[in-house]
Amino acid sequence: MDEVIADPMGAMIAWYEKAHGLPVDLNKMNGSWLMGFPEQHQKLVRARLYEPGFFRDLPVMKDSVEVLKEMNQRYEIFIVSAATEFPNSLKDKLDWLMEHFPFFTWKQLVLCGEKRMVFGDHMIDDHVRHLQHFNGKKYLFTAAHNIGVTGYDRINSWEHAAKVFLQ
């Protein structure tokens, strides 16, 4: 969900630059986008992830609605989100998905901690830790925090995903 169909990093940068007027460094996000924020404010930024409403109001990643709408007619899709670390995100994520992706139903959302118990034919994720145990074909969805990762097939955008899954 996050950094794949929803954009918490973008929302956080927009809020942060407005609230604190300091630049965020995309080149320091290796492993976690939190690391791109000035060190003295990382605790503050992280605290926002626990606030009710933060995940309810996120931008939708470009082209994800259109491409997933078509993919949903050809594949059995589950949206699997590592969310239980953030208790207030759970209902927000469900409401967000139902609003922006109304062709999905609540049956297709999975809110979890680890993703080790998930199986399927394909997994698209922005984190190696979620992909590494997966039994099927793995795709790393390109994000600022995983630019340096090698050894995985990548999906760079939903336009790219359409080429892989819809042609």
Added chain:
Amino acid sequence: MDEVIADPMGAMIAWYEKAHGLPVDLNKMNGSWLMGFPEQHQKLVRARLYEPGFFRDLPVMKDSVEVLKEMNQRYEIFIVSAATEFPNSLKDKLDWLMEHFPFFTWKQLVLCGEKRMVFGDHMIDDHVRHLQHFNGKKYLFTAAHNIGVTGYDRINSWEHAAKVFLQ
């Protein structure tokens, strides 16, 4: 979670008999415990499942804490709950689990709709619809609504589970 480690049916019966003074019929629960409630009140009973707090305040199933605490040291366990149908249950279920089963972490909770994307070695569930697609060994956890089901190995209690998984 429900009817396996948490007891929403018990909580609902206690509330209903106090609020309406009518008996609930366990013999009519074939397939769904909702059917055991008098027909004129089933809509009302179902509406309670959507209320904030209902799933936060449920009794714990007998022996489940002690047995799962020991199982958690020998197995990699996930608590997988069909919950996304009830948006207000999500945080309540996480909070409930962390309170009563403090040896589990948020990494082990999975809140989903269908359970088709789950794999593992063993699954304990009170519904055939969740067990039927599972790749590993399946155990039907005995509950009023599944008494009539045949063709599955059963776990009748957590004392019984201890015999199966801890000996």
